Structure formats: C-alpha cells, structure tokens
C-alpha cells in the first residue's frame with residue numbers, strides 16, 4: 001500500500017514518514033519513529049497516556065491521525081529534557097516518587113507542562129482539574145499533585 | 159481502503175463529499191469519529207478533515223451576531239473573552255466536554271452533528287436561538303440548531319453538506335445564559351440530564367425574553383417554550399421557578415438506563431432548569 005507522505009516537525013526536528021490514512025499519530029510515533037514515550041492506555045481518548053502537543057495544543061495522540069501532522073509541530077515527552085538535564089517536572093516527579101509503573105507518566109508530564117505554561121501558579125484544584133484527562137492506576141494522584149506544585153514553585157523562581 | 163483528504167476550501171470539501179460513492183464523513187476534532195471508527199461503529203471510505211480550511215477557525219462579529227467557525231476547537235472558544243462575556247452559558251457547555259486533551263480538538267459543530275441527546279454544547283446553543291450555517295452542493299442555507307439532530311446519531315444534513323459556522327444572534331443589553339449538567343463524577347462524564355436557560359431582562363429586572371432547553375431527556379435536545387413562558391414577565395420569584403420546573407418536567411420523555419432512571423431524570427431536569435435560570439438571571443444583572 002502506497003500510504004501518505006507526511007512532513008512534520010517533532011520536538012523541533014524536521015521529520016518525514018509514510019503512514020496509512022487510518023493510522024493514528026500515536027501509532028506513527030511508536031511504531032514508525034521509535035518514539036515510545038507516549039503510551040496507548042485505552043486508544044479512545046479517556047486515559048491521556050498518549051498525550052502530546054500538536055501546534056501548542058494538548059491532545060491525545062490516539063485521537064489524531066498521523067496524516068494530520070503534515071506541517072504541524074508535535075512535542076512529545078522525548079523533547080522535554082535539555083540533553084541530559086531533566087525538565088524540572090521530570091526531576092521533581094522522581095524526587096516526589098510521583099510514579100510507580102510509569103505508564104501514565106509521559107502523558108502526565110506533557111499535560112502538567114501545558115498546564116504550567118498557561119497557569120504558572122495553579123491551586124491544587126486547578127492542578128487536579130488540569131490533569132483530569134490523565135488516569136493513573138498506581139499513585140492515587142496525591143504525589144503527582146505534590147510534584148507539580150513543587151515544579152510550579154521552582155519554575156516561578158519562588 | 160479509506161482515503162484521507164484535508165482540503166483548503168469549503169467548496170473543495172463539499173465536492174469531495176458530494177462525489178464520494180461510498181461513506182464520506184467530515185472530521186473536525188475527530189473525538190467522536192475516530193473513537194467510532196476504532197470500535198467499528200462507522201467505516202468511512204473517505205474522511206474530509208476540515209481543519210485546514212482557515213476561515214473555519216475564525217470568530218467574527220457579523221451583521222446578525224457572532225459567527226464561530228466550525229473547526230474552532232473548544233479550548234480556543236473558551237479563551238475568547240468576547241464570547242465568554244456575551245454567551246457564558248454557550249461557552250460553559252462547550253468547555254465542559256471531555257478533558258483538556260479533548261478540548262484541544264473537539265468542536266461545537268462536531269458535538270451537534272454527533273447528535274447525542276446528551277451532547278453538552280447543544281442545549282445552550284438551542285436556548286441561544288443559534289443557527290448552523292450550512293454549505294452543500296446546492297449552496298448555502300441556515301438551520302436552527304434545534305433542527306439539526308434528527309435522533310440519536312442522526313442529523314438532517316444532506317449528502318455533501320457541511321456546517322461551516324455556528325451563528326449566535328446579536329446580544330441585547332441585560333442578557334445572559336447558563337448551562338448545567340448532572341453527572342455522578344466531577345468531570346469527564348456524560349450528562350445524565352442537562353439544562354440551559356437564556357434570559358433578557360428589562361431595565362427593572364423583569365424577564366422579557368426567555369428560552370429553556372433540556373438535554374438527555376428525549377431523543378434530541380428539547381426546546382421547551384412552555385418553560386420559557388413561565389419566566390417571562392417575572393423577576394424569577396418562587397412561583398415562577400415552580401412553574402418553570404413543572405413545565406420542564408412535563409416536556410421530558412427520557413429513558414431508563416444505567417446512568418439514571420426516567421423518574422430521576424425528570425426530577426433533576428426541573429432542579430437544573432431552576433438553577434440555570436437563577437445563574438442566568440444573576441449574570442444578566444437581575445437581583
């Protein structure tokens with residue numbers, strides 16, 4: 001099958017791939033581009049494990065077609081660290097033990113960064129609301145909320 | 159094999175859909191469509207993605223009101239201060255849908271065309287007296303939002319027709335709307351019952367125009383003129399609120415399902431209509 005030729009930008013790098021029309025962006029990232037950070041928890045938009053940014057909007061990559069990435073800018077968890085220096089959210093997730101199995105973590109990190117970009121000083125309720133689209137079976141969410149609060153504080157320079 | 163097209167103009171999208179011999183479907187945010195495709199509920203031969211059509215992302219003031227492009231995602235809608243001020247209830251309904259992730263993709267027109275009786279964007283649009291601007295092989299037409307859904311999962315749109323915009327009427331002074339839904343959780347759930355109320359007051363705070371719409375209590379969202387009449391000429395006193403609830407309940411034709419019994423839905427419809435009316439009244443400046 002011929003497939004669709006797509007030119008896009010992923011984590012700042014120009015990327016080209018060929019995909020089938022019904023293939024999701026999540027499948028393209030994982031199976032064609034080797035970017036396995038985004039996970040498939042449900043495939044139906046409910047769990048947020050596949051969260052990525054597309055043109056600065058938080059989305060579930062399981063509900064985006066690969067072909068839609070043409071000319072867009074996609075950001076995944078793989079682009080969060082600067083070289084070997086973790087993003088404050090990543091570092092504080094480790095320090096606060098805000099993950100156990102880690103399946104939800106890439107999606108939570110992307111969603112939390114999107115939240116803090118819009119609202120650098122969120123209340124606990126705003127954090128919980130902002131992350132309501134990210135399900136976690138392990139942590140009970142409390143440690144995730146604490147880690148995001150700590151990161152928000154650090155990133156504000158407070 | 160399915161084909162994916164992302165045309166740059168409405169006329170190209172319309173002709174792609176009109177020419178398609180198999181099943182051709184519009185995709186806006188895809189948050190219903192892709193889920194249905196994955197479960198095999200729909201098997202399109204052609205998907206026409208309308209997000210590359212630039213004018214469909216615009217919010218414009220027009221001679222008849224405000225026009226909201228059909229591809230504008232609800233997150234962007236919620237960021238629009240002008241809309242939040244003029245139509246807080248419409249924005250409330252649209253931005254209650256799903257999570258932040260879903261908000262970044264989903265649209266009001268998609269919610270309308272998915273034609274779920276529980277679609278959260280629809281009741282406030284019905285109460286607003288909004289219209290769908292439609293373009294098809296035979297040209298343009300406008301249709302009241304109320305008349306777009308034909309039943310669960312079905313619309314009155316004809317082959318090749320696309321909703322290009324949702325048009326909200328001009329706002330008079332001292333007007334406001336509100337939308338409320340009942341869900342067992344605090345977010346990320348489907349409405350068991352919902353209600354929208356849209357009001358215009360006179361200078362003394364007396365309601366001179368009203369509209370009431372109910373969701374998830376019939377095969378399509380209901381416009382309930384009898385409930386609206388219960389409010390007109392009043393300052394939303396207790397007697398008016400009682401008549402509102404009674405008229406709202408009388409209009410309900412709900413089903414029993416795992417989300418709620420018919421009796422529960424009827425009861426809550428009256429309560430939500432009252433609460434939405436109080437919020438709309440206060441927002442419009444009534445005391």
Ligand SMILES: Cc1cc2nc3c(=O)[nH]c(=O)nc-3n(C[C@H](O)[C@H](O)[C@H](O)COP(=O)(O)OP(=O)(O)OC[C@H]3O[C@@H](n4cnc5c(N)ncnc54)[C@H](O)[C@@H]3O)c2cc1C
Pocket residue numbers: 044045046183184185186187188189190191192193208228254255256257260263264265266267268269270271272276277278279315319320321322346347348349
């Ligand atoms: C996790 C999750 C949570 C959700 N939560 C809610 C919720 O709380 N409340 C709620 O109401 N819904 C909810 N939904 C359903 C869905 O997100 C909404 O119905 C949304 O508004 C659909 O918009 P869309 O642009 O994604 O539509 P699409 O999936 O793109 O389209 C839906 C249907 O409408 C047609 N269509 C779309 N745009 C047009 C147009 N312009 N002209 C003609 N036809 C068109 C499509 O062909 C398709 O049949 C949820 C979905 C998910 C995945």
Ligand code: FES
Pocket residue numbers: 039040041042043044045046047048049050051060061062063
């Ligand atoms: S895999 Fe995309 S939301 Fe669950």
Ligand code: FES
Pocket residue numbers: 098099100101102103104105135136137138139
């Ligand atoms: S850490 Fe296991 S799902 Fe969140």
